[in-house]
Amino acid sequence: MASTTNSMLQFQVFNGDFSSKLQPFLSPHTSPLTLRHRRCRFICQSTRTEKSKTRNLMDNASNLLTNFLSGGSLGSMPTAEGAVSDLFGRPLFFSLYDWFLEHGSVYKLAFGPKAFVVVSDPIVARHILRENAFSYDKGVLAEILEPIMGKGLIPADVDTWKQRRRVIAPGFHALYLEAMVRVFTDCTERTMLKFEKLLEDAHVQGTIELDLEAEFSSLALDIIGLGVFNYDFGSITKESPVIKAVYGTLFEAEHRSTFYIPYWKFPLASWIVPRQRKFQYDLKVINDCLDRLIKNAKETRQETDVEKLQQRDYLNLKDASLLRFFVDMRGADVDDRQLRDDLMTMLIAGHETTAAVLTWSIFLLAQNPSKMKKAQAEIDAVIAKGRITFDCIKSLEYIRLIVVESLRLYPQPPLLIRRTLKSDKLPGGHMGETDGYQIPKGTDIFISVYNLHRSPYFWDKPDEFEPERFLVPKKSEGIEGWDGFDPSRSPGALYPNEIISDFAFLPFGGGPRKCVGDQFAVMESTIALAMLLQKFDVELKGSPDSVELVTGATIHTKNGLWCKLRKRADVK
Structure with missing residues (x-):
């Protein structure tokens, strides 16, 4: 063209x-x-x-x-x-x-x-x-x-979904989500410390330039790793073969979602086509990692009823992951292959989408400085100098609305x-x-x-x-x-959902097959956005029109979201 x-x-x-x-x-x-x-x-x-x-x-x-x-x-x-x-x-x-x-x-x-x-x-x-x-x-x-x-x-x-939904949905219970607040804050704190260190090294300028889309992607990957299978990717500060394989798989999922001819189904395509050979290698790396995690979880299984699982002391539990919940659930015996499929789905769906939500939230806020200041004022009033708690999220109303408005404009x-x-x-x-x-x-x-x-x-x-x-x-x-x-x-809802909008707003789908991790995603995005804006002012490196938009499974940028970060002058 x-x-x-x-x-x-x-x-x-x-x-x-x-x-x-x-x-x-x-x-x-x-x-x-x-x-x-x-x-x-x-x-x-x-x-x-x-x-x-x-x-x-x-x-x-x-x-x-x-x-x-x-x-x-x-x-x-x-x-x-x-x-x-x-x-x-x-x-x-x-x-x-x-x-x-x-x-x-x-x-x-x-x-x-x-x-x-x-x-x-x-x-x-x-x-x-x-x-x-x-x-x-x-x-x-x-x-x-x-x-x-x-x-x-x-x-x-449909039949497989009905069976697995009965197992997976109870895992996202209130005590688990409350325990995840610690995971969200710990992982985000790593990212903030990384930014602060970069600022110290650039003390003369007082500003750093970062691709925030890449940083959000690393953050979301670490959160999913710890929250879903109790595995610390550590991608904020390092890169491992597993991380490379995860990104390779994501790229292939995007490629397949936008390519009109499913050539990967042709006989021997997985061996003849270089990118398909790499895809098979990436899958093996991830599968080997997940297999080890599933094996370890099963070896330490503590089988009990779902009601008792939901009453565990998750705030003091060493392994509060969803994998632990699935393995320990009585009557939910499932083969390793199905567990692997469940974990892989959460890894891909929960990682890329959250990174995209945070990316577009910052993109929109950077073009609306008054709304960024309004968000920072709410953060200062709610969080002060303490850590974000589960109750804080309920009070960070404007931050949550920023997240869902970003999902409206960039679903x-x-x-x-x-x-x-x-x-x-x-x-x-x-x-x-x-x-x-x-x-x-x-x-x-x-x-x-x-x-x-x-x-x-x-x-x-x-x-x-x-x-x-x-x-x-x-x-x-x-x-x-x-x-x-x-x-x-929908009184008390964490975000304006499809019930409130009568299906005019579908940030996580709707009906029986609605995303089971919707509250997890909103909480994670709210905390990450709040902790970033609590410490830093953000502006785009270039003009908004220079941010090229591409899409596959999600809407994301072509070359990253390059931003300038500086410590907030009004916060000590």
């Missing part, structure tokens, strides 16, 4: 011509974040017009092929024309958003011999995720992740993938067909969390960074089938 298009797709700097053309549509208070998104859409539309003649042949052939092979079963649904050519060169969820604005909340994405249904509506999402959840499985996602996560919770079929992941196990009828949703849409068995569905979170129909100023928005109820305003945003529906 043209260089201007590539620049737009990756949020690079745009020249003044585009700003002048957009100016009539902007208010005096339009934020840089909104401006960047509108520039993005403007350039996309211009590029489409210029290249329409070249693309029509490929697009029409693709759509005809899709309609023929799908037997016209989705024929009543709006179709995103030009799907094939628009998919190349930029993150998929950008194109899905453009087509959402053009075609509505439920549309068909024609892609060669395959058709996908794209859902951008909370009413339809609620039907798929909660009301009719067991008529769907993970489909394409399971196929991609099975070689990595096996039958872990994310890719597992992790931006898409939820499902496949129908039997024919179903989707609701029409807001502004859709009154009679809904009949979909056959085997239909692949993309629930675009990105579109839901930025929908102009369900959010005021959807592209703006406003953590305060979650404190204010929002009425349904005549949208039939949606109950609006109401914090009173």
Whole structure:
């Protein structure tokens, strides 16, 4: 694609011509974040017009092929024309958003011999995720992740998921989460000490430049290691073969999530293709490590009932990990392979997502200094000079809202993938067909969390960074089938969840297959963000537009989030 298009797709700097053309549509208070998104859409539309003649042949052939092979079963649904050519060169969820604005909340994405249904509506999402959840499985996602996560919770079929969920969910009980606060603070303190040491070495300048995305990734990996399998990766200060293997596996998961032809399934591909040979080696390194940890845990097993496990003195327990809980649970005997799949799933899902949440939280705060100061004022009032406790997290309300607002703007992941196990009828949703849409068995569905979170129909100023928005109820305003945003529906919730928003906000999914570690993730992110802002002021090294955005399993930066850190002048 043209260089201007590539620049737009990756949020690079745009020249003044585009700003002048957009100016009539902007208010005096339009934020840089909104401006960047509108520039993005403007350039996309211009590029489409210029290249329409070249693309029509490929697009029409693709759509005809899709309609023929799908037997016209989705024929009543709006179709995103030009799907094939628009998919190349930029993150998929950008194109899905453009087509959402053009075609509505439920549309068909024609892609060669395959058709996908794209859902951008909370009413339809609620039907798929909660009301009719067991008529769907993970489909394409399971196929991609099975070689990595096996039958872990994310890719597992419905029957396996039901069995493992009964074992895993009790592990995230209140006393365990309270004990994890110590793990979160200890690991984050290591990171802060590392930053302080770097500042001491650069005492003349008083400022250091760091890739905070990389630092957050190391921090999240250490937390997952200790919290899930009682293993200290020590990645904040060193690199080991296991750490290299973990990152190698993450890169491969990302590669498989974005590569259209599953060549890794071809016979002998794991031996012929160099990256697949490396992937097999990385898996072996991690599996050997997990096997040792599982073996050690089983050798020291103390079998007991789940109720007694949840009443242990976790604050003084040497090994408070989830692995210990799973091994000790009476009646939950499971083979080492299944345990390995469960642990691998938590390692990958719990590591990369948290790093991404912290990265985008800082990215957004750095562009909003007044909100950063407001956050620091809350931190100073709640924490003072003591350590963060479990009760502190409840009082760090604004920090938690920053975390979830970052998840709204940059959801992790931006898409939820499902496949129908039997024919179903989707609701029409807001502004859709009154009679809904009949979909056959085997239909692949993309629930675009990105579109839901930025929908102009369900959010005021959807592209703006406003953590305060979650404190204010929002009425349904005549949208039939949606109950609006109401914090009173889930009193005492740690974060504004899918119940409060009636599925317009899905930071951790929704329904039975919602992420089991949601509270773990929110607490971990809140503590890490609070401890960083307690000691340091942060600003971006370059302009926001220089931060290039790429996506795979999560939304992350292309070249890191380079920031300037300095000790807070108002804190001794």
